[in-house]
Amino acid sequence: MIDSPRGGDVLRTSTADVRWTASDGGSGLSGCTIVIDGGAPVSVENATSRTVTDLQNGPHSATLRCEDVAGHSATSHVDFSVDTNPFSLNGGFGSWLPFILILLVVSTILIIAFALARRRRKEEAPAPAPRSAPRHAPPPPPPEESDEALWAPIPKDGLPPPPP
Numbered sequence: 342m343i344d345s346p347r348g349g350d351v352l353r354t355s356t357a358d359v360r361w362t363a364s365d366g367g368s369g370l371s372g373c374t375i376v377i378d379g380g381a382p383v384s385v386e387n388a389t390s391r392t393v394t395d396l397q398n399g400p401h402s403a404t405l406r407c408e409d410v411a412g413h414s415a416t417s418h419v420d421f422s423v424d425t426n427p428f429s430l431n432g433g434f435g436s437w438l439p440f441i442l443i444l445l446v447v448s449t450i451l452i453i454a455f456a457l458a459r460r461r462r463k464e465e466a467p468a469p470a471p472r473s474a475p476r477h478a479p480p481p482p483p484p485e486e487s488d489e490a491l492w493a494p495i496p497k498d499g500l501p502p503p504p505p
């Protein structure tokens with residue numbers, strides 16, 4: 342009975358390791374042959390695996406036929422596929438491909454929306470007032486002399502008072 346690959350498996354490499362178990366409790370096994378994709382039968386004696394290389398993308402099949410010493414035979418068949426394209430749903434990215442594509446599209450839309458909103462804000466914002474040098478208040482005018490100082494009494498000696 343072929344254990345691997347299982348029916349319907351999708352291999353992501355061009356190499357398949359076909360494994361099986363075969364036994365006969367009566368007369369014993371005489372030998373097994375394996376056929377890949379309907380080609381010529383290849384004797385595998387009493388081995389339990391065979392590596393098949395250079396498989397092209399697409400569907401494939403493996404058929405194992407074992408005989409016992411008494412002449413009885415049993416056959417096991419499996420269909421599988423090879424898909425080495427990393428961008429197919431079954432390829433290297435597997436079922437992650439749709440998720441990755443959706444994530445890229447959503448990210449792109451968000452980036453574009455952010456850029457447009459930022460541009461709109463810049464266009465709608467009022468132009469800032471030009472900055473000018475800070476203005477300083479002019480110094481206060483000198484204090485005016487009061488009329489009383491002008492009309493001060495003249496001292497008896499007739500001289501004006503000394504300046505302050």
